[in-house]
Amino acid sequence: MVDKEKRIGILGGTFNPIHLGHLMIAEMALEAFYLNRVIFVPAKEPPHKDTDVIDAKHRLDMVQVAVLDNPNFVVSDVEMKRDGKSYTIDTLRYFREVYGANTKFFFIAGTDTIQSLPSWKYIEDLLDICEFIGAIRPGATDDIGETIEWFGQRGSRIHILEVPEMKLSATDLRYRLRHGLSTRYMLPRLVYQYIKDHKMYGV
Numbered sequence: 001m002v003d004k005e006k007r008i009g010i011l012g013g014t015f016n017p018i019h020l021g022h023l024m025i026a027e028m029a030l031e032a033f034y035l036n037r038v039i040f041v042p043a044k045e046p047p048h049k050d051t052d053v054i055d056a057k058h059r060l061d062m063v064q065v066a067v068l069d070n071p072n073f074v075v076s077d078v079e080m081k082r083d084g085k086s087y088t089i090d091t092l093r094y095f096r097e098v099y100g101a102n103t104k105f106f107f108i109a110g111t112d113t114i115q116s117l118p119s120w121k122y123i124e125d126l127l128d129i130c131e132f133i134g135a136i137r138p139g140a141t142d143d144i145g146e147t148i149e150w151f152g153q154r155g156s157r158i159h160i161l162e163v164p165e166m167k168l169s170a171t172d173l174r175y176r177l178r179h180g181l182s183t184r185y186m187l188p189r190l191v192y193q194y195i196k197d198h199k200m201y202g203v
């Protein structure tokens with residue numbers, strides 16, 4: 001019997017914290033590309049963008065509680081367990097090993113991340129392993145057209161996914177949490193509870 005092809009989405013991120021923008025693009029990608037599941041992969045490196053450096057374990061746990069009620073969403077700690085620097089190419093190679101050759105991988109990202117792809121380390125290798133799904137994110141700086149052209153020149157696939165645009169970012173949410181502003185309808189309820197229980201982000 002021939003194995004049915006599996007289609008798996010990978011959503012990497014810092015998830016500091018995970019918010020409804022992440023969950024929404026994962027769900028839209030799952031639906032539009034007939035994915036069997038989406039794997040959320042929290043990055044190991046603490047965000048150095050600002051002072052809210054949260055223990056990797058908490059970021060992972062928050063993703064875990066956020067996906068609890070969705071049987072199509074799973075979380076992987078593969079990047080967090082890896083010694084030394086962690087590259088997306090290693091993560092994709094790992095999943096290819098786990099899921100076998102009959103699996104097609106889709107790397108899901110917001111358009112801001114998509115625009116940065118040409119400068120990623122080992123990007124040419126990554127292009128061989130997966131296709132890309134770019135979810136339109138409000139406020140992305142440049143025209144995505146240039147990036148699409150860049151992919152085209154390499155014979156690689158990038159799919160632009162129209163999603164209900166949510167102007168949500170973890171940075172804004174950290175600001176809201178720190179300043180006692182509402183995050184209701186922006187953060188999953190259980191994630192907010194987790195943040196409260198662990199007294200994170202100044203809550």
Ligand code: ATP
Pocket residue numbers: 012013014015016021022025047108109110111112113114135136137138166167168169170171172
């Ligand atoms: P920060 O504000 O700390 O930079 P973030 O909200 O961008 O965080 P990340 O964990 O860095 O969250 O994002 C993971 C992936 O999800 C990235 O590819 C990012 O582009 C995408 N993403 C995050 N928020 C949205 C959103 N509101 N709409 C579409 N894509 C999003």
